[in-house]
Amino acid sequence: MKLYPLFADLKGLPVLVVGGGAVAERKIEALLEAGAQVRVGAQQLSGNLLEWSAQERIAFIGDTFQPAWLDGVWLAIAATDDRTLNAQVAAAATERRIFANVVDDPGLSRFQVPAVVDRAPLTIAISTAGAAPVLARRVRETLESQLDHALGALVGLAQRYRVRIVQRWPELAARRVFYDWLHDGPVLSLLRNARAEEAEQLLVQALAAEDVVSASGSVLLVGAGPGDPGLLTLHALRALNRADVILYDRLVSDAVLALARRDAERVDVGKRCGGRHTQQAQIHQLLLQYVQAGRRVVRLKGGDPFVFGRGGEEMAFLQQHGIAYEVVPGITAAMACAAYAGIPLTHREHAQSVHLLTGHGKDSLDAMDWPALAQSHQTLVVYMGVATLELLTQRLLEHGRHPDTPFALIENGTLAQQRVVSGVLHELPVRAQAQGIHPPALLIIGEVAAMAHAHAWFGQQTTATSHTSLPTSTEAGAHA
Structure with missing residues (x-):
């Protein structure tokens, strides 16, 4: 059955809903949002509907169904668990030429209530003609993840200036170019970043310009998370689908790169120990080159751009050169890898603070406050520390960290090949070498690391020594 799609303006119009339970409540809520005057016929109402009735948001008819309830209404919805009653409502509505919907019964319905993606005033409705509403909801979920939440504000802005836009570009081809700029250019970006006044000013400037505007280049500094594509944020996913170039x-x-737009240019600018190395200055020049060519660039970084990702340097470069940019945070490895290893970074009894450290080279280690880091009841998370495990362990032991402090070394965290090696601090370098740990690997040191063995839930089982156990509060205090 093919349905005719229709968006109805129900503002101020009476609508009847028969039923007073949870299903009816959901339908009534949507009708109220559309501005309808809702009449509810039922013998009993849910708690929320009783409250809405007391607030006079709905008109309650407390009785058994009467066809006269339909007098003067524009739409009717039957939302009871009694199919016979629902059929009576549908038949009475049809007799009066009133469109009626019977919830979960397309055979009795004259219209279907679709799954909706709401970016008001932009509204997207999805229908399967009542055949498979669950599939319609799945399609809705996909669209929700793809469509920018700022689109509603963009459509509202275009709506306010529609007459001036048509006057400025009476020819459809030129007007289409303007709308492409409105969507792809800086206006949507400003709206996304809660800068509505600047967005409107930019639109007004474009209306006054002599030439048809064209999209300019921009950069998004995007955190890709620790590797599992399921941990990518919605903003990051949308950025990947808008990108012309991905560095x-x-x-x-x-798996994360596979989610990007198929025709986007992909440029590997990774830094590898002992292998090919892209200098930071070269990355800056690539950003500048692509932006000057009018391309939308995504600078995609593992984890979060601002946690040992040099995102701050790249942001400063972009600002210095007047390049439009946005920052999309990512789930950093400290949080994600710890969670996937069953380790809480903080714990009421065992860890009251977290320190994020980089073990990348002796210079990084020399700059650390080792007496402070050697204290108990705190969690140390070390990025890029595989090559300096021996020196890091030595420094902590020299400054008083207890030799039996638990550690967990997480290789390829959040990926299918994740591996966790746990033990106690004094044996850390030996165990890492024996297990053949290679980057990327994250090191967690502290009392909470003992939970890795007992609470492992993802990837290969934790390899642990018999000494790795969570210390009691008394033992932890004695180690301080």
Whole structure:
């Protein structure tokens, strides 16, 4: 059955809903949002409907169904669990030429209530003609993840200036170019970043310009998360689908890159120990080159751009050169890898603070406050520390960290090949070498690391020594 799609303006119009339970409540809520005057016929109402009735948001008819309830209404919805009653409502509505919907019964319905993606005033409705509403909801979920939440504000802005836009560009081809700029250019970006006044000013300037505007280049600094594509944020996913060019790091997984726009140019700018190395200055020049060519660039970094990702340097470069940019945070490895290893970074009894450290080279280690880091009841998370495990362990032991402090070394965290090696601090370098740990790997040191063995839920089982156990509060205090 093919349905005729129709968007109805119900503002101020009476609509009847028969039924007073949870299903009816959902339908009534949507009708109220559309501005309808809702009459509810039922013998009993849910708690929320009783409250709405007391607030006079709905008109309650407390009785058994009477066809006269339909007098003067524009739409009717039957939302009871009694199919016979629902059929009576539908038949009475049809007799009066009133469109009626019977919830979960397309055979009795004259219209279907679709799954909706709401970016008001932009509204997208999805229908399967009542055949498979669950599939319609799945399609809705997909669209929700793809469509920018700022689109509603953009449509509202275009709506306010529609007459001036048509006057400025009476020819459809030129007007289409303007609308492409409105969507692809800086206006939508400003709206996304809660800068509505600047967005409107930019639109007004474009209306006064002599030439048809064209999209300019821009950069998004995007965190790709630790590797599992399911941990990518919605903003990051949308950025990947808008990108013309993607400059990505070594730690960005293939599964994440596979989510990008198919025709986007992909440029590997990863830094590899002992291998090919892209200088930071070269990355800056690539950003500048692509932006000057009018391309939308995504600078895609593993984890979060601002946690040992040099995102701050790239942001400063972009600002210095007047390049429009946005920052999309990512789930950093400290949080994600710890969670996937069953380790809480903080714990009421065992860890009251977290320190994020980089073990990349002796210079990084020399700059650290080792007496402070050697204290108990805190969690140390070390990025890029595989090559300096021996020196890091030595420094902590020298400054008083207890030799039996638990550690967990997480290799390829959040990926299918994740591996966790746990033990106690004094044996860390030996165990890492014996297990053949290679980058990328994240090191967690502290009392909470003992939970890795007992609470492992993802990837290969934790390899642990018999000494790795969570210390009691008394033992932890004695180690301080």
